[in-house]
Amino acid sequence: MTQVFADQSQINMDTHRVIISGPDHNHIKNVLRMKPGEEISVRCDGVPKEFRCGILEYTDSEVICEIRFVKEDDTELPVKVTVYQALCKGDKMETVIQKCVELGAVRFVPVATSRCVVKLDDKKSQSKVARWQQIAESAAEQSKRGIIPSVGPVMSFDEAIADSKSLDHIFIPYELAEDMAKTRELFSGIKPGSTVGIFIGPEGGFDEKEVAKAQEAGVLPVTLGRRILRTETAAMCIMSWFVYMFES
Secondary structure (H helix, E strand, O other): OOEEEOOHHHEEOOOOEEEEEOHHHHHHHHHOOOOOOOEEEEEOOOOOEEEEEEEEEEOOOEEEEEEEEEEEOOOOOOOEEEEEEEOOOOOHHHHHHHHHHHHOOOEEEEEEOOOOOOOOOHHHHHHHHHHHHHHHHHHHHHOOOOOOOEEOOOEEHHHHHHHHOOOOEEEEEOOOOOOHHHHHHHHHOOOOOOEEEEEEOOOOOOOHHHHHHHHHOOOEEEOOOOOOOOHHHHHHHHHHHHHHHHHO
């Protein structure tokens, strides 16, 4: 079923109406070609409710819907995960954001590390972040999330470390880290309601000085197994682990 996000001001419980406008109006009317009477799911960012609505009519700029019922649910992980993803080549960043949104991450911070091949000036950075935010919103709609995860501005490694200090648990997968039992022990110490940060390196991995700096700041190195994972795989691996831990 098609899901869209709406602002609370667009939902009127007194009249049982939802007004959808902007890009979603065009998508529902002209791309999906949905007809009056068909059903869509509407959510508000951060509100653990699903508004199941039937399309009543279209205007030139709005989709007018009737609320059929409200379902109380929560599709969010019980931990709030921020992914500090090093800039990577091609469309890998889009893949990481899309898949980690599907798996439950709540925030993404693009990070410029010393071994990043990709270099972005301010203009390109703003354009990329806007594009990545669109990817996050589309993935949230597709996966029936209750929130739209945010994509922040590009940070330096030092800025990202400073940003992460407010979180309860911070990890950095590192190819020289060993002892999977230790990783299991660290992850098992995460309790529901906690905030978690994970640092993911670029194609060439983290520089040893960066790992040392992270450890000095309290970031814990972990191993993800005996194999070397691609940068676009590592975050998904950890997010899958968290889904298993907290939803099984």
